[in-house]
Amino acid sequence: MPNPFDLLGVAEDASDDAIKKAYLQRVREHPPERDPDRFQAIRAAYEAIKTRKARLSYRLFHQETPDLAELTTVALRPGDARRRPSEAQVRQLLSQRLTGQK
Amino acid sequence: MRKPIPQQPRARLEDLPTRELIARGVALLSDQNYKDAIDVYKLLLKREPQPEAGWRDSLAKVYLERARQLAQKAMHREAAVLWENIPTLCGQTPQPDLYLDWLLRSGQYAKAMRAYASHAAALPAGGELETLLAALALAGQKEVLQAIPPDAPLRTHLTAAQAALRAYTQGEAEDAVRERLKAISIRSPYRDLRQALAALLKLETDPTGALALVERIPPTSPYQDLVELVRASAATDPARALLALTPAQRELAGLFGLDARQLKLLKDWARLGDHPSDKAKFEFIAANLALFDREQARRACLALLLGYPQGSKTYSNLFGPLPPFEAQQLKALRAEREDDDLDRTLRDWQGCVDLLRHETDPDSRLMAALILRHMAELLRKGDDGWDDGEQLRDCLEQSLRFDPDDRDVYLQLAILYKEVDNDKEYHQWVEQAVKRFPDDPLVLLAAVKTATARKAHKKAAGFAARVLELDPINTKARTVLINAHLAHARKLMRGDKYALAEKELDSAGQLERDNARTGIVEINRGLLALQQRQRDLGRRWLREGVRLAGSPLLAWVRLAVETLRLKLEPADFQRDADLSDPRKLNASRTDLLALAQLLNAYREEEVSDLDTVLEDLEKPLQRTIKALTSEDDLLLICESLHQAPHYGLLEYAATRALEVQPERSLFVYYQIYGRAEGDLDLVKDRDYDRLEQAMERATAAKDHRAATSITRFLSQSPFSLPFAPKGRGPAPMPMPIPIPPKMRREIEDMRRELERLPPPLRDRMLDQILDELPPDDEFPPGVQRALMKMMLLGGGIEDLLDELPEDLPLPLPGGRGGRGKRRS
Numbered sequence: 001m002p003n004p005f006d007l008l009g010v011a012e013d014a015s016d017d018a019i020k021k022a023y024l025q026r027v028r029e030h031p032p033e034r035d036p037d038r039f040q041a042i043r044a045a046y047e048a049i050k051t052r053k054a055r056l057s058y059r060l061f062h063q064e065t066p067d068l069a070e071l072t073t074v075a076l077r078p079g080d081a082r083r084r085p086s087e088a089q090v091r092q093l094l095s096q097r098l099t100g101q102k
Numbered sequence: 103m104r105k106p107i108p109q110q111p112r113a114r115l116e117d118l119p120t121r122e123l124i125a126r127g128v129a130l131l132s133d134q135n136y137k138d139a140i141d142v143y144k145l146l147l148k149r150e151p152q153p154e155a156g157w158r159d160s161l162a163k164v165y166l167e168r169a170r171q172l173a174q175k176a177m178h179r180e181a182a183v184l185w186e187n188i189p190t191l192c193g194q195t196p197q198p199d200l201y202l203d204w205l206l207r208s209g210q211y212a213k214a215m216r217a218y219a220s221h222a223a224a225l226p227a228g229g230e231l232e233t234l235l236a237a238l239a240l241a242g243q244k245e246v247l248q249a250i251p252p253d254a255p256l257r258t259h260l261t262a263a264q265a266a267l268r269a270y271t272q273g274e275a276e277d278a279v280r281e282r283l284k285a286i287s288i289r290s291p292y293r294d295l296r297q298a299l300a301a302l303l304k305l306e307t308d309p310t311g312a313l314a315l316v317e318r319i320p321p322t323s324p325y326q327d328l329v330e331l332v333r334a335s336a337a338t339d340p341a342r343a344l345l346a347l348t349p350a351q352r353e354l355a356g357l358f359g360l361d362a363r364q365l366k367l368l369k370d371w372a373r374l375g376d377h378p379s380d381k382a383k384f385e386f387i388a389a390n391l392a393l394f395d396r397e398q399a400r401r402a403c404l405a406l407l408l409g410y411p412q413g414s415k416t417y418s419n420l421f422g423p424l425p426p427f428e429a430q431q432l433k434a435l436r437a438e439r440e441d442d443d444l445d446r447t448l449r450d451w452q453g454c455v456d457l458l459r460h461e462t463d464p465d466s467r468l469m470a471a472l473i474l475r476h477m478a479e480l481l482r483k484g485d486d487g488w489d490d491g492e493q494l495r496d497c498l499e500q501s502l503r504f505d506p507d508d509r510d511v512y513l514q515l516a517i518l519y520k521e522v523d524n525d526k527e528y529h530q531w532v533e534q535a536v537k538r539f540p541d542d543p544l545v546l547l548a549a550v551k552t553a554t555a556r557k558a559h560k561k562a563a564g565f566a567a568r569v570l571e572l573d574p575i576n577t578k579a580r581t582v583l584i585n586a587h588l589a590h591a592r593k594l595m596r597g598d599k600y601a602l603a604e605k606e607l608d609s610a611g612q613l614e615r616d617n618a619r620t621g622i623v624e625i626n627r628g629l630l631a632l633q634q635r636q637r638d639l640g641r642r643w644l645r646e647g648v649r650l651a652g653s654p655l656l657a658w659v660r661l662a663v664e665t666l667r668l669k670l671e672p673a674d675f676q677r678d679a680d681l682s683d684p685r686k687l688n689a690s691r692t693d694l695l696a697l698a699q700l701l702n703a704y705r706e707e708e709v710s711d712l713d714t715v716l717e718d719l720e721k722p723l724q725r726t727i728k729a730l731t732s733e734d735d736l737l738l739i740c741e742s743l744h745q746a747p748h749y750g751l752l753e754y755a756a757t758r759a760l761e762v763q764p765e766r767s768l769f770v771y772y773q774i775y776g777r778a779e780g781d782l783d784l785v786k787d788r789d790y791d792r793l794e795q796a797m798e799r800a801t802a803a804k805d806h807r808a809a810t811s812i813t814r815f816l817s818q819s820p821f822s823l824p825f826a827p828k829g830r831g832p833a834p835m836p837m838p839i840p841i842p843p844k845m846r847r848e849i850e851d852m853r854r855e856l857e858r859l860p861p862p863l864r865d866r867m868l869d870q871i872l873d874e875l876p877p878d879d880e881f882p883p884g885v886q887r888a889l890m891k892m893m894l895l896g897g898g899i900e901d902l903l904d905e906l907p908e909d910l911p912l913p914l915p916g917g918r919g920g921r922g923k924r925r926s
Contacts, residue, residue, distance in 0.1 A: 057472050063435055066402035068383055075393035076341035076364055083356030087271040093327045094241040096350045
């Protein structure tokens with residue numbers, strides 16, 4: 001199961017109300033009739049952390065290895081200063097595409 | 103095994119007549135099997151080379167289609183080679199643009215440009231090929247550049263394209279770059295570059311607008327990498343989109359506004375690969391720690407220590423030494439993950455509880471309770487039947503000291519005590535639950551059950567009434583409440599307190615819903631009236647009860663149960679109720695299935711004497727059972743008769759079921775159970791063998807229900823080891839040692855012989871018997887000897903354990919071996 005806090009987009013110290021609000025928001029974005037798999041994941045995440053007791057239980061017993069993509073995504077938040085690529089970089093990208101190299 | 107059928111050798115193509123060859127060619131074309139079609143059309147061309155036969159065109163077509171298939175698999179070089187056959191064999195050059203495209207994509211630039219020159223007139227102007235050549239020219243492909251004629255648009259527009267690219271990449275102002283882009287016309291072979299650069303420029307001020315610009319670039323364009331970069335960069339979650347890019351695309355991650363450290367992180371991420379080990383993940387976090395949320399990174403590293411304990415030292419260096427609780431938690435989680443020593447896991451979790459024991463903050467106390475409940479769950483899962491669940495109950499009881507507000511734990515404890523027949527504790531835990539959760543329907547329903555079991559009907563009715571107040575549509579509570587009033591009424595009737603009994607019956611009647619009347623209240627009213635010598639009134643009520651019961655069969659059962667509950671004889675009321683002789687009743691399949699449900703409901707109410715009730719119905723029920731053909735129906739009937747129990751009818755129904763579904767293990771069990779009247783001692787040797795075979799079949803077919811039923815029955819043996827605590831639900835029962843009846847009789851004889859002997863002689867004789875035991879595949883000699891001694895002399899599990907040699911590995915209950923959970 002992906003980290004339920006990340007899936008619902010709440011902090012680990014979020015309150016019951018905040019978690020419920022985030023859950024309902026996610027369900028609105030992914031209603032069960034349109035996106036059943038995603039909905040199931042959201043539902044499972046909510047069940048895992050909806051109360052203080054559930055959150056403590058999750059913290060005590062869940063053994064899954066952390067989702068590095070989530071952690072890394074936070075670390076890769078883009079800054080304001082976008083840098084343009086160099087001409088060589090664009091040529092290189094083009095060459096790789098044209099010769100099928102990745 | 104079936105013998106392989108020898109295959110007829112396929113006729114060689116050369117041996118086929120032309121007509122068949124043509125038909126085969128058409129079939130291959132229709133299957134898009136161009137590879138084989140080439141051989142067919144080559145042969146046809148060889149046989150009929152005259153142009154009017156048209157085989158050249160056909161062959162050209164299949165070559166081209168086959169080449170296309172290869173190109174779709176990115177086999178561009180092979181596609182080009184195949185195309186080259188067409189001019190040679192068919193004298194045609196269809197779609198030279200495709201040929202060129204394949205040459206270029208396989209890096210054969212010189213050859214491609216020669217073909218470009220020779221097929222120039224046939225090439226479509228402004229198509230995908232030109233865009234591809236333009237992209238190669240821009241990328242600096244010398245062979246392409248040299249071969250482009252000076253006056254071709256590819257050459258004349260190149261300078262403008264290069265200038266625009268240079269202006270953008272060298273950081274010129276937006277307006278300046280736009281001016282350069284204007285120099286590239288929309289019909290230019292460089293138009294996709296123009297669009298891509300415009301989008302990249304727009305990204306800096308209006309990411310959404312940039313997305314709209316790249317929409318116009320076709321998906322086959324050589325600039326698709328730039329398109330994907332624009333899309334990722336303008337995404338709502340650009341960091342996640344960034345991780346989904348190809349390594350080549352990520353080289354341009356500066357577009358996202360990442361700094362040098364982030365770019366390094368991205369490179370490290372790429373090196374992790376698709377399935378990094380815990381060690382690699384740990385080191386990745388450690389190497390880029392400054393970029394992560396520190397607490398999140400710490401938790402991630404802590405979680406990774408489970409699979410990478412060698413990282414502990416690095417962890418301490420990065421985050422400081424692990425607090426004692428987290429270190430202990432890690433130890434417990436690791437023990438649990440290794441899953442080979444339940445005692446060690448429990449000890450490690452207990453260590454966590456001990457660390458929290460004296461904490462006063464609410465979270466610590468709740469954590470202690472949660473850990474104890476987790477331990478209980480581990481014990482439940484690892485239950486091997488060697489204890490009676492005391493440790494599990496102890497964990498749950500302890501947990502309530504830290505968190506007394508968990509309703510389910512009270513109810514679990516009550517059930518656990520009931521399972522071991524400790525009624526005192528069972529009632530006590532329900533009472534405690536009621537005190538703590540007086541308005542919880544589930545708790546109140548449990549309280550109804552315990553009060554009913556203790557014949558405290560008034561108390562039960564009070565609890566049920568409260569449930570109905572809280573939840574007026576709770577059918578179970580309504581039924582319980584009606585039954586409580588009825589039970590109280592019966593008690594009053596038996597004590598000749600008729601007026602009070604009538605009041606109770608009124609209360610029961612008021613609670614019944616009109617669409618769910620069963621006739622019980624009316625039958626009791628009738629019996630009450632008859633007891634008071636009000637014959638007409640009594641008859642009316644009884645007949646109304648019979649009508650409401652639904653069918654004569656059900657009415658008879660209802661009447662019989664109600665009269666027996668009042669210690670009366672059912673037959674005395676048969677005429678008053680206008681019921682015919684039950685032995686002559688006709689019952690339909692529907693009646694029979696309804697009867698099964700009724701019997702089940704009575705069993706839930708713990709009504710006894712159901713076998714007496716069914717006695718008079720034996721003949722009519724047998725007639726109906728005989729006509730049943732559905733396995734499901736028969737299963738339902740067997741289950742119900744097994745519960746009732748009525749052994750004769752059960753055997754009859756199971757025998758019928760075995761005619762419908764021969765050898766189904768569960769039916770074999772029901773038949774033998776019925777025949778032996780539920781007593782293992784009465785099972786004949788032949789049936790014993792059948793039971794064992796049924797058990798083997800059930801185990802092989804993973805039919806847990808049948809396997810459990812048979813094991814339970816076999817564990818009745820006085821010689822089975824007392825491994826099995828009572829009432830452990832559907833899990834496979836711990837291992838009994840079933841002993842065939844014949845052998846049991848022999849052991850019993852030996853035991854009697856031994857008892858007659860004076861003690862010193864008895865010991866010698868016993869030693870002699872034990873020494874002469876034949877070898878046994880199932881048990882080592884020491885265990886076999888101890889078991890036999892226990893069987894001959896009696897004694898409990900403690901005596902048996904005392905007898906076992908200390909260094910002897912015990913056979914695991916249930917035949918588990920290998921990595922089963924060890925319990926000391």
